[in-house]
Amino acid sequence: xxxxxxxxxxxxxxxxxxxxxxxxxxxxxxxxxxxxxxxxxxxxxxxxxxxxxxxxxxxxxxxxxxxxxxxxxxxxxxxxxxxxxxxxxxxxxxxxxxxxxxxxxxxxxxxxx
Amino acid sequence: xxxxxxxxxxxxxxxxxxxxxxxxxxxxxxxxxxxxxxxxxxxxxxxxxxxxxxxxxxxxxxxxxxxxxxxxxxxxxxxxxxxxxxxxxxxxxxxxxxxxxxxxxxxxxxxxxxxxxxxxxxxxxxxxxxxxxxxxxxxxxxxxxxxxxxxxxxxxxxxxxxxxxxxxxxxxxxxxxxxxxxxxxxxxxxxxxxxxxxxxxxxxxxxxxxxxxxxxxxxxxxxxxxxxxxxxxxxxxxxxxxxxxxxxxxxxxxxxxxxxxxxxxxxxxxxxxxxxxxxxxxxxxxxxxxxxxxxxxxxxxxxxxxxxxxxxxxxxxxxxxxxxxxxxxxxx
Numbered sequence: 001x002x003x004x005x006x007x008x009x010x011x012x013x014x015x016x017x018x019x020x021x022x023x024x025x026x027x028x029x030x031x032x033x034x035x036x037x038x039x040x041x042x043x044x045x046x047x048x049x050x051x052x053x054x055x056x057x058x059x060x061x062x063x064x065x066x067x068x069x070x071x072x073x074x075x076x077x078x079x080x081x082x083x084x085x086x087x088x089x090x091x092x093x094x095x096x097x098x099x100x101x102x103x104x105x106x107x108x109x110x111x112x113x
Numbered sequence: 114x115x116x117x118x119x120x121x122x123x124x125x126x127x128x129x130x131x132x133x134x135x136x137x138x139x140x141x142x143x144x145x146x147x148x149x150x151x152x153x154x155x156x157x158x159x160x161x162x163x164x165x166x167x168x169x170x171x172x173x174x175x176x177x178x179x180x181x182x183x184x185x186x187x188x189x190x191x192x193x194x195x196x197x198x199x200x201x202x203x204x205x206x207x208x209x210x211x212x213x214x215x216x217x218x219x220x221x222x223x224x225x226x227x228x229x230x231x232x233x234x235x236x237x238x239x240x241x242x243x244x245x246x247x248x249x250x251x252x253x254x255x256x257x258x259x260x261x262x263x264x265x266x267x268x269x270x271x272x273x274x275x276x277x278x279x280x281x282x283x284x285x286x287x288x289x290x291x292x293x294x295x296x297x298x299x300x301x302x303x304x305x306x307x308x309x310x311x312x313x314x315x316x317x318x319x320x321x322x323x324x325x326x327x328x329x330x331x332x333x334x335x336x337x338x339x340x341x342x343x344x345x346x347x348x349x350x351x352x353x354x355x356x357x358x359x360x361x362x363x364x365x366x367x368x369x370x371x372x373x374x375x376x377x378x379x380x381x382x383x384x385x386x387x388x389x390x391x392x393x394x395x396x397x398x399x400x401x402x403x404x405x406x407x408x409x410x411x412x413x414x415x416x417x418x419x420x421x422x423x424x425x426x427x428x429x430x431x432x433x434x435x436x437x438x439x440x441x442x443x444x445x
Contacts, residue, residue, distance in 0.1 A: 008336070008360075014199070015174070015342040022310060028173060029206070029302035039258060042245075042274060044335050044350035044369065045362040061336070062360040102174060104318045104344025 001090060002111050003100065005048055005059035009107035012039050012046040016108060019098035023091050034088040035099055048108075053087045114140070115304050116169050121153065122209040122231055124224060125160065126290055127216035131231045136211065145169050145424025146210070150184050151191075153213050160215030161186075163286050165196075165204065165263075165295065168426025169443075172205040172303050172341075174313035177431035179341035181205075182423045183263070183270070185286045193404050194283040195419060197428060198272050198373055200261040202341045206299020218291040225255065227298040236293040244271045244393040245367070251296045262296040263287075266393010275348075275371040276390045278408040280397035309445050316442055319435035321346040327381055333357050338371060345431060348373065353383050376407040 014037050017030035024032040039046040050057040056067045091097045100108045119137035124130075136149070143149045146168035153164050163185045170178035181201025183194040204212070208229035221236040239247050244266040251262050264271045265287035269279035287293070305313075321337065322345045335357050337346035352359065352369040370387045372378055376396055377386040389396060397407060404416045412419060412429040418438070422429040425443050436442045 011337060011339040011344065011346050013339045013342050013344070014202075018174070018342075022174075022305070025302065026307065027302040028305050029300070031300055031302075040362060041258065042249075042367060043363045043365075044338070044352070044371070046336075060361075101314055102342075104176065104339070104342070105321075105346075 002052075002113055003050060003057075003088065003090070003097065004109045004111040005050070005057070005064055006107050006109060007047050007059045007061050007064060009105045010047060010059070011105055011107075012037060013104060015102045015104070016048065016099040019102040020088070023094060023098050024086065032085060034082075034085055036082050049082055051082050051085055051087045056082070115306055115309065116173060118205065118208050118210050118301070118303070120209045120229075121211040121213060122226065123157070123213045123215070124231060124233065125215045126218035126222065126233070126292065127160075129218070129222075129233050131233065133209075133229075134213075140210070145421075146171065146426055147182060147193075147420050147423035150182060150211060153211055154184050154186070154191075157213050157215055158186075161217075161289075163214045163290065165212040165214070167201050167205045167210050168423055170313075171426030172202045172299070173305055173426070174310055174342070175425075175427060176313075176316055176318045176435070177340065177343040177345070177428035178202075178426050179343060180423055180426045180428055183283050183286075185283065187282060187286070190401075191403060192281050192283070193420070193423075194270065194277070194279050194281065195404065195408050195423060195429075196263075196272060196277070197340045198261075198275065198277075199259075199341050200263060200272050200297065201426065203259070203261040203299040204297045205303065206301045207297050208301045212295070214290060214292065214295075217289060221291050221293055223251075223292070223294040223296060225296050227255075228300060239293045243267075243391050245274055245391045247294060248274050251294060255296065255298065257298055260296055260298045262294050264294045264393065265292065268398060269393055269395035271390070271393040272373060274390065275373045276377060276393070276395065278374045278395075278405040278411070280376075280395045280400050280405045280407060281402045282399050284393065284395075285399065312445055317435050318344050319431060320344055322434065324349060325375075326378070330378065330381065330383065333369070333383060335359070335369060340428065343428065343431060345434065347430070351383050351386075353387065374405075374407050375411060 020033035150166035
């Protein structure tokens with residue numbers, strides 16, 4: 001099972017960050033979240049970055065891609081303080097995956113692999 | 114205290130002093146944020162207060178829990194400007210539920226609030242700058258794309274780049290106080306019990322709404338945006354300097370705009386709307402409405418219901434369209 005991002009469904013509402021933070025801290029905050037909304041507000045360019053066990057999943061509007069340490073992003077959405085955070089554990093120990101459950105557009109989905 | 118910080122930030126612009134007030138007792142004694150804000154207006158009436166506040170579910174998992182407000186008095190009459198988008202959430206996560214701004218500053222200033230602290234900073238360098246130039250400066254100066262700000266524009270208060278509903282004089286109150294902007298970044302925490310979290314996930318979330326736009330304007334829509342934690346996607350971005358179908362980041366510096374108040378779009382000229390947003394010029398000018406008429410029209414509700422939704426920090430449009438005006442959803 002893994003998280004799949006239908007990037008063009010994202011509306012930049014931001015609640016996914018807080019759902020992940022709730023899994024970590026049982027409080028409403030986004031500072032420990034494994035998922036991060038990237039937004040260049042004035043250009044309406046937005047997507048999400050998910051830190052996984054062995055890579056970063058960059059869900060950009062022009063398409064999702066996976067980056068491993070040492071690979072180039074071509075600039076943009078990856079220069080964020082997400083590297084120091086815990087990787088996504090698919091909400092281990094919870095009844096469901098929180099970010100997927102709160103996403104109001106279906107942008108975040110579970111994919112069985 | 115669940116859903117709240119229990120703190121109010123008191124700023125005296127005349128003395129350039131900042132104070133942290135405990136307001137748990139006040140919050141517990143009233144129905145919600147809007148009523149608490151009005152009590153703070155009374156309590157600090159000696160200093161021509163302007164109160165910025167949040168509601169119970171502002172910054173929570175309650176769908177559309179994005180709302181806040183500004184309260185002030187003019188000629189003895191109460192006024193209220195509802196806030197949506199992201200400012201109220203970022204503000205509550207700074208560690209404060211309310212901000213009371215008293216008196217006027219002898220020189221232009223801006224407030225920078227984060228991590229439970231507030232700086233009163235000089236703003237001479239921002240005088241004469243338009244809203245977009247000011248927002249660009251604030252994001253650069255504070256080094257964070259996610260900062261939100263209320264900015265005094267030409268004739269109105271703007272929520273960041275995208276305007277807002279101020280046609281009742283809130284921007285004028287900022288100018289009277291020599292206050293150019295209130296800038297916030299929320300990196301704190303709000304307490305929410307597991308029981309409340311699970312109940313909030315059961316609240317209906319709604320889906321994208323139909324937009325009442327001309328065919329010409331619809332052709333300019335790039336991607337639609339929502340306020341914090343909402344799926345109604347009320348806010349299209351109109352791409353006017355680049356291809357509306359572009360997916361990669363535009364290379365244009367200012368390719369288009371969002372208008373939080375649909376009234377900016379009423380004459381159907383997107384370039385005019387963009388210039389008004391840039392300058393912070395609300396098309397309806399200064400009216401004497403307690404709550405701006407364009408907000409009531411946008412939300413499709415009466416003023417009394419707006420106040421009730423502001424008590425809870427929930428968008429009144431969402432409350433009517435998705436929750437069918439059923440207040441039982443507020444009970445946790």
